[in-house]
Amino acid sequence: MSVCGPGLIRCAGPFVTLCCYFDAAFQALARRRGARPHAYPGMVSRQLLERFEYFSSFPGVATSAGDGYVLPPAVCYHTYEFLAGRELEAHPYRVTAVGRCSRFEGERLTGSPECLWSFTMRELVFFGSDQEVARERKALMRSIAGLLRTAGMTGTLAPATDPFFLGESRGKLLLQKLKELKHELRAPIRAGADLAIASFNHHEDFFTRRMNIRLANGVPANSGCAAFGIERWSYAFVCQNGLEIDCWPDPVRRFVERHEAG
Template sequence: MSTQLLEHTDITSIDSRLKAWTTGRGGREQDWPVLMDEETLKRAGYPDAFPHLMMTACVGTDPESAPGTLSSSGWCLSPAVCYHAYAALEGSIIHGGLRLAARGHCFRNEAADELSPGRRQIEFQMRELVLIGSTQWIEQELAGVQGEIDTIASNLGMPGSWEIANDPFFLPTAKGRAHMQRLMETKREYCLHDGLAIASINRHGNFFGERFHLSLSNGQAASSACIAFGLDRWAAHAKHAL
């Protein structure tokens, strides 16, 4: 494993480049925790769509007999970076638009037979730029983003293409939502030639604005979007050092 890690471009170097891009676009750097309370995830709709991916933090009710007496603590390991933004801003009025940037550790209970370092992991790191404002403002912010990310990735020896996508882990009962994602083109992924997605642009509409009571100055629910980079995948597949 150590030899394999030495062959990969350092995650910190990759993140420095992507952080420069997010802050260059006006993103205010944030420092969010790994833990997230279950209620926040419920309001974000995560258990409805991805209950099989959630990872909870447990506590020992009796230290003498742990781990047999572990019980839920009411906290989960964060599955995505952007959820922290909506919870932190709950009840806020968004004037103009807001750009927040952060790097964080994320956790998802992936199937054991699908795990592969640099491709699919239970713990991984993400760099995100979260946008909150009116739909028009968000579309203005997203204009040109695909080309800029394409250039960054290509300069690191990772040419790819943008594909219309949906979250691949929707349960059968949620296939309608996944289908709507494709029809409305709310999710686009930058994929390498082997199909591996290393970045995505996700338009949420006013879903999180309504769930977390984020409003515009005119009283309407704010819209949101996030631009996400899988740092482990970037580090594992970058061929040119920064």
């Protein structure tokens, strides 16, 4: 692994294969949940993010790509644009996609995968009634506990808020916390320190109302997502299991050895 700028790293060898292992595990989870695979471009329109009030809620985080586009700060924004104006024939309606995301977080950017400017995110995005979205999120949180055990990792799920909400967004922070609309999975990485490696979010109808995404009865759908930072998962795994591949849990070791040999 080498650092090529603030929050920018190059990776090779077993770390890359670890990233493949975790994304394969998330894809398998998405298939079991019946998610439809999507693929999106590496840019998103500034106009779309303005529609979602992104720049007022997350000031200074987006990275411009020129000509009215920015590098996507999350994968799910494309999902909402893809489904705009649709009436969902079945729900819960589930989608999964992976992509490169960019968030400029200033002094938080480091030379390690703890906080990256450019990173890989796998998301599962789901739509339904308020109760259906709540159940789906709960099921995903249960499932991820099993994935942690298989990988020989530990972590803690807890209610959370988005750390870069500022100023006038503090009211949103309080509401988010009171309603437990966001949970994070935090994994220990060293004594006294842990790292958020996944988030499980219930967006209510914030995005769907703006994009006119409806249920079969015509009312705006609720939506939620589970987001997994691939490099962070791999980094947390190494922090907990060490660098010796022979000492890694069997499922991970076999995957890495098989792909490294190939």
